[in-house]
Amino acid sequence: MGKGALAQGIASRASGMMVAGLLALAALPAGAAPARADRLVVSVSQPQVRITSSFAGAEIVIFGVAEAQDGEDGSIDVVVTVRGPGESFTTWRKSRVLGLWVNSDRRTFVEAPAFLAVLSNRPAEQMASPETLRVEQVGLARNILLQRVGPDFADVVPNDPFRTAFVRIQTAQGFYREDPGGVTFLGPRAFRADVAIPGTAPLGRYAVVVKVFRNNALYATSLSSFDVNKTGFEQKIAEFSQRDGWLYGFAVALGSLAVGFMGNLLFRRD
Amino acid sequence: MTIYLPIAELPIAIFTVFAMGLAVGFISGMFGVGGGFLMTPLLIFTGVPPAVAVASVSPYMAASSFSGALSYWRKGMLDLTLAGVLLTGGLAGTVAGVLLFLWLRMIGQVDLAIRISYAMLLGAVGSLMLVESLKAIARARRGLPPTVRRPGTRAWFMRLPLKMRFRRSRIYVSALPVVGIGFMIGLLGAVLGVGGGFILVPALIYLLRVPTQTSVGTSLVLTLVTMAVATVLHAEANGTVDAVLAFVLMIGGTMGAQFGARTGQTLKAEHLRFLLGILVLSVAVRVGVDLVSRPADTFAVTQEAQP
Numbered sequence: 001m002g003k004g005a006l007a008q009g010i011a012s013r014a015s016g017m018m019v020a021g022l023l024a025l026a027a028l029p030a031g032a033a034p035a036r037a038d039r040l041v042v043s044v045s046q047p048q049v050r051i052t053s054s055f056a057g058a059e060i061v062i063f064g065v066a067e068a069q070d071g072e073d074g075s076i077d078v079v080v081t082v083r084g085p086g087e088s089f090t091t092w093r094k095s096r097v098l099g100l101w102v103n104s105d106r107r108t109f110v111e112a113p114a115f116l117a118v119l120s121n122r123p124a125e126q127m128a129s130p131e132t133l134r135v136e137q138v139g140l141a142r143n144i145l146l147q148r149v150g151p152d153f154a155d156v157v158p159n160d161p162f163r164t165a166f167v168r169i170q171t172a173q174g175f176y177r178e179d180p181g182g183v184t185f186l187g188p189r190a191f192r193a194d195v196a197i198p199g200t201a202p203l204g205r206y207a208v209v210v211k212v213f214r215n216n217a218l219y220a221t222s223l224s225s226f227d228v229n230k231t232g233f234e235q236k237i238a239e240f241s242q243r244d245g246w247l248y249g250f251a252v253a254l255g256s257l258a259v260g261f262m263g264n265l266l267f268r269r270d
Numbered sequence: 271m272t273i274y275l276p277i278a279e280l281p282i283a284i285f286t287v288f289a290m291g292l293a294v295g296f297i298s299g300m301f302g303v304g305g306g307f308l309m310t311p312l313l314i315f316t317g318v319p320p321a322v323a324v325a326s327v328s329p330y331m332a333a334s335s336f337s338g339a340l341s342y343w344r345k346g347m348l349d350l351t352l353a354g355v356l357l358t359g360g361l362a363g364t365v366a367g368v369l370l371f372l373w374l375r376m377i378g379q380v381d382l383a384i385r386i387s388y389a390m391l392l393g394a395v396g397s398l399m400l401v402e403s404l405k406a407i408a409r410a411r412r413g414l415p416p417t418v419r420r421p422g423t424r425a426w427f428m429r430l431p432l433k434m435r436f437r438r439s440r441i442y443v444s445a446l447p448v449v450g451i452g453f454m455i456g457l458l459g460a461v462l463g464v465g466g467g468f469i470l471v472p473a474l475i476y477l478l479r480v481p482t483q484t485s486v487g488t489s490l491v492l493t494l495v496t497m498a499v500a501t502v503l504h505a506e507a508n509g510t511v512d513a514v515l516a517f518v519l520m521i522g523g524t525m526g527a528q529f530g531a532r533t534g535q536t537l538k539a540e541h542l543r544f545l546l547g548i549l550v551l552s553v554a555v556r557v558g559v560d561l562v563s564r565p566a567d568t569f570a571v572t573q574e575a576q577p
Contacts, residue, residue: 263524
């Protein structure tokens with residue numbers, strides 16, 4: 001199941017590279033094609049988001065510069081996509097059965113990003129053709145969300161009711177976001193994007209994919225990442241509960257009895 | 271001011287959680303109920319994942335019921351023998367309930383079956399208590415002796431063999447119905463995911479004719495033991511007990527339980543039964559209304575448990 005998503009991710013990335021490579025060849029004299037990384041340099045403000053007891057969210061700033069090549073001018077478009085770790089979600093639909101509202105249908109989203117933010121300098125529809133946007137997975141509507149449909153795995157049309165409901169609920173909870181004004185230009189070729197990580201954000205590795213479009217085609221792609229992890233006390237508690245459930249359970253149970261006893265002594269009303 | 275919960279993996283407003291612990295602890299100490307049936311939905315409402323909410327409420331209930339039980343113990347309103355006999359049935363009932371739950375899940379629609387039986391059970395228990403306590407209050411108003419008649423000592427199930435004397439409860443009955451009640455509470459607790467205090471207290475009062483306040487105290491002991499066991503089991507089996515969340519809840523809970531236990535001890539028994547009846551009935555109405563009214567959002571997203 002994860003493999004499907006991975007394969008498709010690789011495929012789209014590979015096609016992105018191909019397009020970029022072809023563009024590079026077409027635009028430059030033979031032999032002078034620079035490495036792709038030179039065209040786009042991206043920096044993430046915080047490679048590690050550390051969660052402490054006072055953690056209530058973080059702000060990640062992504063800076064980037066798309067180098068201009070000889071003879072190139074004209075404006076560029078930037079799309080920043082941040083994808084959190086993949087998790088499986090189930091979307092339930094309630095319907096009325098004999099006067100009662102019950103969970104009647106469900107659809108499972110396999111390895112869907114638990115966090116997904118898409119920021120761009122203007123609506124993606126104005127940047128490139130629908131086909132290109134689809135291939136590059138630009139925007140919430142075009143991000144591949146694999147569903148388990150019976151024995152198969154597939155993404156469905158963007159207006160599928162389960163998909164729409166899933167994206168809507170994830171957006172309402174602050175996990176998914178699409179901001180067509182989230183990328184601002186610091187210069188003609190330098191940009192920044194601010195990504196708010198909510199306190200409830202899932203833990204793990206977040207992939208930052210920056211795609212630059214020019215003349216309605218993909219110009220450059222950059223892939224980087226940052227991690228969101230617990231540290232200190234929070235990490236120790238979580239590790240303890242994972243490592244030795246019995247001992248952790250006994251400790252919590254004994255602790256609760258101690259608190260109950262103390263509470264009785266301190267707030268005794270009789 | 272927020273604090274990050276290491277197991278639930280989200281920040282939560284510390285004073286809100288404290289206040290929730292205080293309020294539910296008060297009710298818990300007053301009526302001898304664990305308060306899980308109130309606390310679990312409250313936590314889920316504040317965004318805690320259901321699995322973590324259910325598991326972390328257990329140590330909270332253990333703490334607040336221990337705090338409440340100690341006060342009843344000092345007042346002699348606690349029957350340890352009765353609690354012990356109930357527990358033997360309760361543990362067997364819990365095991366049976368876990369198996370029943372697994373079987374229901376295999377058939378599917380376990381959620382619906384649970385909510386319907388929950389609403390019906392609470393509705394029946396709540397209405398009966400309300401009617402009975404209103405009659406008792408009316409009788410007291412007319413100046414008649416407010417005591418509940420105790421004809422129950424002649425009920426057939428009390429005359430079964432293995433008679434035992436429960437001194438604190440002032441009853442002399444067969445141990446079999448006591449074990450049976452414990453079994454039912456354990457079964458319901460495991461299937462419905464609640465401590466069962468709000469069913470146990472009426473069962474002790476009306477079926478075994480245990481004095482109201484002693485029923486409350488004894489129910490707290492039962493809640494304390496089952497919830498301490500549940501904490502260990504949840505921690506081992508699911509790893510979803512959030513110690514930080516439980517601790518914040520418990521600080522408020524133990525304080526609230528003290529005030530609640532004091533209020534409960536000073537109230538007239540029939541008034542206490544009346545209030546508990548209202549509480550139980552309102553939970554039933556709430557669950558029932560949720561079943562028949564159109565939900566605000568017909569879609570819901572749940573995260574699949576990590577393997």
